[in-house]
Amino acid sequence: MVEKSIKRIYTFLIFMFLYAPIIVLIIFSFNNSKSRGVWNGFTLKWYIELFKDREILKALYNTLLIAISSSIISTILGTFAAIGIYNMNGIFKKIILNLNYLPVLNPDILTAVSLMALFRFSKLEFGLFTMLLSHITFCVPYVILSILPKLKQMNIYLYEAAMDLGATPFYALRKVIIPQIMPGIITGGLMAFTLSIDDFVISFFNTGHGVSNLSIAIYSMARRGINPVINALSTLMFISMLILLFTINKRNDKDLIEGGR
Template sequence: MSKFLKKFYTVLIFIFLYAPIVVLIIFSFNNSKSRGSWNGFTLKWYIELFKNEEIMKALYYTIIIAVLSAVISTIIGTLAAIGIYNMNYLGKKVALNINYLPVLNPDIVTAVSLMTLYRFMNIQLGFLSMLLSHITFCIPYVILSVLPKLKQLNKHLAEAAMDLGATPFYALRKVIIPEIMPGIVTGALMAFTLSIDDFVISFFNTGSGVTNLSITVYSMARRGIKPEINALSSLMFLTVLVLLLIINKRTTKDLERRGDIA
């Protein structure tokens, strides 16, 4: 009986979390603009979505910023993780605690802080400020993804490579990075997902003419929910779901390869 109640409670939680998303996806195929009745299956809202210039412009900025921020934050985060890993005990603790701050901080605090910094430095709010903001909040997640792989790395591999004549940079490129590549890829995918999903930091640090999908959906929702938003939200949900499944699959494969799980 206790096992049944636990399973029943778990099912209720998942229904509570995902029922609204399922309804949204279903009504993205509704032939009517009304969300209170079903008038047949259609794909016209998806067609209208891709004809909407405002949404297509927001999609362009979203993809460009997500790709650039993922690539740049992955490079910086990987190098930072390697540096933190090679610090002494005290330095490592201080660096990790500093790295945790952007993760634990409410988004509104990070957003306002970055906006204040840009104003102080006379940086015009726009594409550059949004890109820098996304890179800033993605780097800690990349570091946290790469560090566990560094801890699993044999400390003597790089030393052995350099004893055989490799330069430190060559050892980094050919020995260390291939060994921690699963963590780097996971960090990059996580950075990409976080960038696509972000609203608060983007909202406070963008300028006129530059907007991403989350800001566009927010502004459209204030004027009234259109069926195109249902289609857009469904596509965004599926995109993030696929990325999360890829991350989970890579993590599972890595654990199986190391023998941590059966």
């Protein structure tokens, strides 16, 4: 009994430590004062100001555009890459896997500078396109690592059985392989989306004049003080991500129940 109580208290403290800053941020998004340490009454003015701030809305638009585009493209590339890697054998497979680990283990600053040098060498104009390319490069390895475990759990004879029954390779891939690894694909896509929204270093080094995402915009504000509008925006983004996660988890639970039947 005592051991269970200690475990519960320990778990509560861990989650409190993780979520206390977010709770404080949400509370102070309704603060009537610009101060982040003094409560001065309840207000919704920062939410109203958010939709009037063109700089923040433009940065949010760029952030979502890059995040959605890079997550979709990197998920597609990562899915086919993971299937290809899974079907490899021998030393070549180990080499490819180790090469895939490198971008994950590399410091962000190294990846950012390397991509910047590549884009300059290729004489690409820095802007939204180069930022998109850098985010895709950054996210693909994470998608591959999310899908490979699902491929290892899959019955290796399903694909061969579909081919024996007359399915074309593409039809077997679409109707047999993809549904089996769909949880890994969704996880990889969500991870790519989250990493893209959160990224600062790679975006900062590979953007152009007048093009910024939220992380760059917030960094620019830090010199003159963070606008409380950011608290309101962060709250809305946090709630949106919670709704998205609950929706996906509910759908996965429904699929498991239907699969069990």
